[in-house]
Amino acid sequence: MEIKVCGPGCASCEKTAKIVAAAIAATGVDATVIKVTDFQEIAKLGIFSTPALVVNGDVKSVGNTPKQDDVEKWITS
Amino acid sequence: MEPIKNCSDDGACCSGGDNKITTRQLGLGILGLLCWYIIYKQLLPFSYFFSYDLLGLSKGSHLGEAIQFFVYDTPKVMMLLTLIVFVVGMIRSFFTQARTRKLLAGKRESAGNVMAAFLGIVTPFCSCSAVPLFLGFVQAGVPLGVTFSFLIAAPMVNEIALVLLYGMLGWKVALIYLSSGLGIAIIAGWIIGRLKLEHWIEDWVQELRAGEAVVVEEELNWADRIERGKEAVRDIVGKVWLYVVAGIGVGALIHGYIPEEFMASVMGKDAWWSVPAAVLVGIPMYSNAAGIVPVIEALLGKGAALGTVLAFMMSVIALSLPEMVILRKVLKLKLIAVFVGVVGGGILFTGFIFNLII
Numbered sequence: 512m513e514i515k516v517c518g519p520g521c522a523s524c525e526k527t528a529k530i531v532a533a534a535i536a537a538t539g540v541d542a543t544v545i546k547v548t549d550f551q552e553i554a555k556l557g558i559f560s561t562p563a564l565v566v567n568g569d570v571k572s573v574g575n576t577p578k579q580d581d582v583e584k585w586i587t588s
Numbered sequence: 589m590e591p592i593k594n595c596s597d598d599g600a601c602c603s604g605g606d607n608k609i610t611t612r613q614l615g616l617g618i619l620g621l622l623c624w625y626i627i628y629k630q631l632l633p634f635s636y637f638f639s640y641d642l643l644g645l646s647k648g649s650h651l652g653e654a655i656q657f658f659v660y661d662t663p664k665v666m667m668l669l670t671l672i673v674f675v676v677g678m679i680r681s682f683f684t685q686a687r688t689r690k691l692l693a694g695k696r697e698s699a700g701n702v703m704a705a706f707l708g709i710v711t712p713f714c715s716c717s718a719v720p721l722f723l724g725f726v727q728a729g730v731p732l733g734v735t736f737s738f739l740i741a742a743p744m745v746n747e748i749a750l751v752l753l754y755g756m757l758g759w760k761v762a763l764i765y766l767s768s769g770l771g772i773a774i775i776a777g778w779i780i781g782r783l784k785l786e787h788w789i790e791d792w793v794q795e796l797r798a799g800e801a802v803v804v805e806e807e808l809n810w811a812d813r814i815e816r817g818k819e820a821v822r823d824i825v826g827k828v829w830l831y832v833v834a835g836i837g838v839g840a841l842i843h844g845y846i847p848e849e850f851m852a853s854v855m856g857k858d859a860w861w862s863v864p865a866a867v868l869v870g871i872p873m874y875s876n877a878a879g880i881v882p883v884i885e886a887l888l889g890k891g892a893a894l895g896t897v898l899a900f901m902m903s904v905i906a907l908s909l910p911e912m913v914i915l916r917k918v919l920k921l922k923l924i925a926v927f928v929g930v931v932g933g934g935i936l937f938t939g940f941i942f943n944l945i946i
Contacts, residue, residue, distance in 0.1 A: 523714070550720060573686070
């Protein structure tokens with residue numbers, strides 16, 4: 512599984528990355544986390560507000576810090 | 589593909605059954621507000637009691653004045669901040685960047701500039717999200733000038749600045765700040781739009797117009813919105829309280845110890861050059877409203893002119909060097925220069941006008 516955390520590295524982006532790490536640890540899912548920090552790369556994904564979360568190519572959240580429960584649901588379903 | 593939905597708990601977004609606030613929650617809310625008001629009203633008498641009766645300091649003494657100021661202002665500002673940040677956090681849950689983008693996409697200039705400036709106040713925004721936001725606006729076909737109206741208003745007119753100005757300097761100063769901030773955002777954006785500078789946007793940004801924005805709509809119920817309000821309080825109040833306390837502390841010292849009219853010669857009305865100097869000094873300074881307002885309060889108290897002080901504050905908040913560095917990724921240097929020039933001009937004008945009429 513491939514999880515992309517998109518954001519330039521501001522406080523809420525770091526928070527999102529931490530929540531994702533916690534969700535992976537809690538569910539035991541085998542996943543690679545990629546931090547996308549380049550604006551051009553982020554825009555190419557069609558994302559225009561950050562932080563955003565992309566799971567296996569599907570954009571799951573845009574412009575807010577997701578809750579850990581939701582992230583767990585996204586990566587296990 | 590499944591429709592994407594973020595819900596806090598299962599079924600909440602599908603059934604819509606528990607979308608209402610219960611009577612009990614409403615009652616608790618009203619009770620909380622009432623308690624807030626009663627405590628708030630006791631702050632001033634308490635600060636007198638604490639400083640002059642309990643500590644036995646004499647009225648008019650340096651130490652007494654400073655302590656009374658600190659004991660009154662700190663809880664007052666923190667209480668105002670908590671309430672407003674909570675309310676604004678709830679209001680913001682209605683305005684996502686995606687929605688704002690959609691609202692502005694079809695707008696013409698003029699009306700679009702006005703709308704963008706107002707939306708800049710209520711749409712969640714931080715300076716690190718300025719670039720993706722800019723890209724999204726361009727991609728959705730929001731005119732450049734309208735985009736700038738948003739980008740100017742969003743940091744400049746924020747709820748923390750307004751609360752602190754209201755709490756420390758009164759509603760008139762807060763209103764002056766609000767209206768001149770909106771005015772600058774609207775007019776500067778309109779001017780940039782008139783100049784037709786679209787070719788000064790970086791080339792790769794132009795190519796984005798073809799793409800499609802991914803929008804994930806969140807479905808929130810009232811419980812979620814209240815939760816958003818609480819989160820905002822934890823986030824913002826948790827971060828800025830130290831600045832506020834430190835700022836008020838410095839303010840209290842100045843209030844009690846530094847002689848009146850100390851600042852009058854440097855930042856007073858008669859020194860016309862103080863307005864441009866304040867703007868220049870403000871650009872490299874990067875601070876949030878929480879750190880800057882107590883300083884301003886102290887400066888005003890010591891004879892600085894209101895226009896000069898407002899110009900300084902606007903320059904610190906609206907013209908920040910780090911934000912320009914970030915924006916350089918999407919804007920050519922010339923366009924950034926125009927942006928600084930137009931906004932700086934607006935701030936100068938505001939400073940001079942208020943020095944003249946007040």
